[in-house]
Amino acid sequence: MAVDNWGAQNAKIWLGKVKTLLVVVLLAGFAYPILTAKMKATPYEGRQKIKFWHRWGGEWEKVVFDIAKEFNESQTEYEVVPMFVTGTGSETKFILSATGGDPCDVMSIWNGGLAPLAAADLLTPLESLMTPEELKYFQTVPYPSVRESGQFKGKTYGITIGADLFGYYVNADHLREAGLDPDQPPKTFSELVAMGKKLEKRDPKGNLLRMGLNVASLQTHCYAYGPGFWDDKKKELRLNTPDMVEALTAMVEQRKSVGFQNAQRFWASQNTGSSTGAWPFIDGAVSITYDGQWRVEEIRKYKPNMDYRVWPIPPPEGGRPLPGSIGGNYMIIPVAAKNKKGAFEWLKFWSGLTQPNRAAKFENWGGWLPLSPDVAHSPTYEGYVKQNPRFQTFIDILDGPNCHAYPPVGYLAYLLDELQRAEDTALRGSKTPKQALDELDANIKKELKKRKEMGFDDSL
Amino acid sequence: MSPKARENLTGYLFISPWLIGFFVFTLWPFLRSFYLSFCNYNIVQPPKFIGLANYQMMLFNDDLFYKSLWVTLRYAILAVPLTLVVGVALALLLNLNVKGIAVFRTIFYLPSIVPTVAMTSIFMWILNPQVGMVNRILTIFGITGPAWLSDPVWTPWTLIFMAVWAAGGSMVIYLAGLKDIPQYLYEAATLDGASAWRKMRVITLPMLSPVIFFNLVMSVIGTFQYFTQAFVISNGSGGPEDSTLFYALYMFKRCWKYMDMGYGSAMAWVLFLIVMVSTGLIFQTQKRWVHYGR
Numbered sequence: 001m002a003v004d005n006w007g008a009q010n011a012k013i014w015l016g017k018v019k020t021l022l023v024v025v026l027l028a029g030f031a032y033p034i035l036t037a038k039m040k041a042t043p044y045e046g047r048q049k050i051k052f053w054h055r056w057g058g059e060w061e062k063v064v065f066d067i068a069k070e071f072n073e074s075q076t077e078y079e080v081v082p083m084f085v086t087g088t089g090s091e092t093k094f095i096l097s098a099t100g101g102d103p104c105d106v107m108s109i110w111n112g113g114l115a116p117l118a119a120a121d122l123l124t125p126l127e128s129l130m131t132p133e134e135l136k137y138f139q140t141v142p143y144p145s146v147r148e149s150g151q152f153k154g155k156t157y158g159i160t161i162g163a164d165l166f167g168y169y170v171n172a173d174h175l176r177e178a179g180l181d182p183d184q185p186p187k188t189f190s191e192l193v194a195m196g197k198k199l200e201k202r203d204p205k206g207n208l209l210r211m212g213l214n215v216a217s218l219q220t221h222c223y224a225y226g227p228g229f230w231d232d233k234k235k236e237l238r239l240n241t242p243d244m245v246e247a248l249t250a251m252v253e254q255r256k257s258v259g260f261q262n263a264q265r266f267w268a269s270q271n272t273g274s275s276t277g278a279w280p281f282i283d284g285a286v287s288i289t290y291d292g293q294w295r296v297e298e299i300r301k302y303k304p305n306m307d308y309r310v311w312p313i314p315p316p317e318g319g320r321p322l323p324g325s326i327g328g329n330y331m332i333i334p335v336a337a338k339n340k341k342g343a344f345e346w347l348k349f350w351s352g353l354t355q356p357n358r359a360a361k362f363e364n365w366g367g368w369l370p371l372s373p374d375v376a377h378s379p380t381y382e383g384y385v386k387q388n389p390r391f392q393t394f395i396d397i398l399d400g401p402n403c404h405a406y407p408p409v410g411y412l413a414y415l416l417d418e419l420q421r422a423e424d425t426a427l428r429g430s431k432t433p434k435q436a437l438d439e440l441d442a443n444i445k446k447e448l449k450k451r452k453e454m455g456f457d458d459s460l
Numbered sequence: 461m462s463p464k465a466r467e468n469l470t471g472y473l474f475i476s477p478w479l480i481g482f483f484v485f486t487l488w489p490f491l492r493s494f495y496l497s498f499c500n501y502n503i504v505q506p507p508k509f510i511g512l513a514n515y516q517m518m519l520f521n522d523d524l525f526y527k528s529l530w531v532t533l534r535y536a537i538l539a540v541p542l543t544l545v546v547g548v549a550l551a552l553l554l555n556l557n558v559k560g561i562a563v564f565r566t567i568f569y570l571p572s573i574v575p576t577v578a579m580t581s582i583f584m585w586i587l588n589p590q591v592g593m594v595n596r597i598l599t600i601f602g603i604t605g606p607a608w609l610s611d612p613v614w615t616p617w618t619l620i621f622m623a624v625w626a627a628g629g630s631m632v633i634y635l636a637g638l639k640d641i642p643q644y645l646y647e648a649a650t651l652d653g654a655s656a657w658r659k660m661r662v663i664t665l666p667m668l669s670p671v672i673f674f675n676l677v678m679s680v681i682g683t684f685q686y687f688t689q690a691f692v693i694s695n696g697s698g699g700p701e702d703s704t705l706f707y708a709l710y711m712f713k714r715c716w717k718y719m720d721m722g723y724g725s726a727m728a729w730v731l732f733l734i735v736m737v738s739t740g741l742i743f744q745t746q747k748r749w750v751h752y753g754r
Binding site for chain 2: 089091092095096098099116120121122205207261264265266267268269270411413414417420421424425428430443446449450453454455456
């Protein structure tokens with residue numbers, strides 16, 4: 001018995017030793033390649049590195065890498081090193097790194113986030129990096145709204161490397177089924193709403209099965225009714241003016257005709273943020289929807305045979321045609337950047353401040369809108385538009401007289417949040433458009449008063 | 461150096477890593493945030509002293525401050541007692557000696573180890589108004605389910621439901637408390653002819669009350685810091701119609717989106733006071749209902 005026990009104990013000890021040995025071997029196996037790995041030498045050894053932060057993940061990141069590769073191959077002095085910084089909180093990361101004195105050399109941000117960073121003195125005025133010729137070119141050639149979207153208090157803090165505009169995507173097959181002609185765009189917003197009604201599909205209980213029309217947000221829709229929510233000449237907000245109330249009322253009336261609850265339920269169930277075939281427009285869940293120009297590229301990838309059109313927002317009777325609000329990706333250079341010169345070289349390379357035809361190629365890879373007519377009307381860009389004729393609507397809006405930049409104010413993030421809240425409240429039927437906009441106006445005035453008392457510099 | 465002093469020095473040296481961490485990463489930011497709450501501060505430029513302006517604005521001129529406070533309080537009032545009751549009930553059930561009890565315990569504990577962001581994302585799918593599992597089941601019974609996460613009437617209830625779903629975390633603590641109750645108390649009660657209900661009322665709950673008290677305090681503090689689920693569901697906006705604008709989310713927006721750290725610090729201090737008062741009140745009541753078996 002005792003011998004048996006001894007044998008069992010001995011076996012246990014040995015088993016334990018074997019287990020330990022196995023763990024050690026496994027750990028060593030994992031650790032060896034890490035410990036012995038050397039930094040992979042790039043073909044650009046000895047060059048100055050440019051740290052570039054951007055917000056493009058997934059398939060978009062490949063586009064960024066491709067552009068970076070072209071830059072690096074064109075250079076003898078610099079090497080750009082792109083790094084994906086996830087969109088949510090990217091500005092927070094930027095602020096912390098810039099404040100801590102170790103930011104990237106250059107970053108691509110959403111233009112709506114630019115003014116607050118500029119107001120906080122975190123960004124380099126880009127004029128200081130331009131040669132006199134570049135400055136002259138920049139002041140005269142780019143699309144005014146695209147240029148102004150990167151400016152704050154008269155100085156340029158960001159230049160676009162891919163601007164965005166929105167338009168109505170129209171499913172041509174749905175229109176034909178409903179007896180409508182997709183090649184006869186509506187002349188007024190009321191006509192568009194009427195089209196949307198015809199395109200709706202409902203179950204016997206009245207629940208939406210297909211949405212006819214998903215209307216643009218007030219932020220852009222308002223430009224069809226008047227100068228919008230910002231008076232650029234007087235440098236003041238105009239949030240509850242009659243034209244703003246009229247614009248929101250038109251949106252609310254359309255929503256009412258669909259049913260506030262019904263529309264909310266239906267739209268909330270859709271994967272609206274999807275950049276694949278699950279996007280409700282590709283999926284056929286909505287017949288006419290308002291979305292960005294990059295969707296042209298996505299439709300080409302995920303449903304190349306889809307028959308569709310892109311229309312601008314039709315104005316009301318006597319309204320303003322081709323309304324647009326510039327959004328998109330703007331390159332900024334932090335004040336604390338270590339390699340500003342290299343960063344600016346990279347910015348010029350991508351944006352088309354130099355060699356517009358080369359920049360056109362990059363804009364086409366991402367399905368973006370360019371900085372200047374020089375790029376938009378370059379042979380490469382025109383070739384792309386010829387292949388993707390639906391893109392033309394966005395160029396028309398860009399070329400038109402009614403394309404706007406965001407108000408260049410330091411409290412822009414707060415303003416856009418509050419504008420969105422007012423729109424949301426009205427579109428849910430919780431408040432009338434007038435009430436929602438009056439409340440918005442009062443809230444913003446209160447906030448501005450507070451900011452003034454606290455010493456924020458909101459003067460323009 | 462006397463042996464006593466040497467001994468003290470050795471002791472302090474041993475705990476010095478913690479002490480340094482405490483002073484640098486806890487106490488200093490704590491005191492600094494108090495000073496910043498009286499400043500206009502955007503992180504980048506030096507703070508500018510503005511006296512009580514942040515507090516005045518918050519208390520007399522900021523509707524969203526009160527709205528976010530109300531959203532948080534409403535959630536606390538409903539979610540804390542519910543999760544507490546569900547946690548205790550689960551612990552009582554899982555304290556039974558039945559076959560496979562370890563498996564049941566694991567199943568009920570699992571939700572509390574799912575990362576919050578993942579859990580919220582899954583709920584967003586389950587509660588999708590058209591294709592979500594919940595509304596599909598309701599449709600079988602002829603009920604049109606609501607838009608759980610985009611209707612301001614239903615959003616708070618959805619968040620409460622999510623909290624209850626994750627009650628397994630507190631359940632484990634209650635279970636440990638139940639295991640600590642001496643068995644002889646139940647034996648004596650059985651001999652005296654006490655019913656199961658009476659045993660629970662006069663033995664289980666009083667003996668478990670210190671654990672309930674601990675969980676109550678921690679839940680109240682945790683509720684006032686509620687952030688992640690609201691952030692994920694509303695994509696940081698606090699919508700629909702401010703129904704998920706929790707205090708911590710609004711504070712985050714003020715600090716990082718609007719770059720107003722002074723105001724955010726003032727909000728943090730008001731939150732600190734609220735948490736202190738709430739905890740103090742709960743401590744005041746404990747004499748009446750918490751039994752330490754003495």
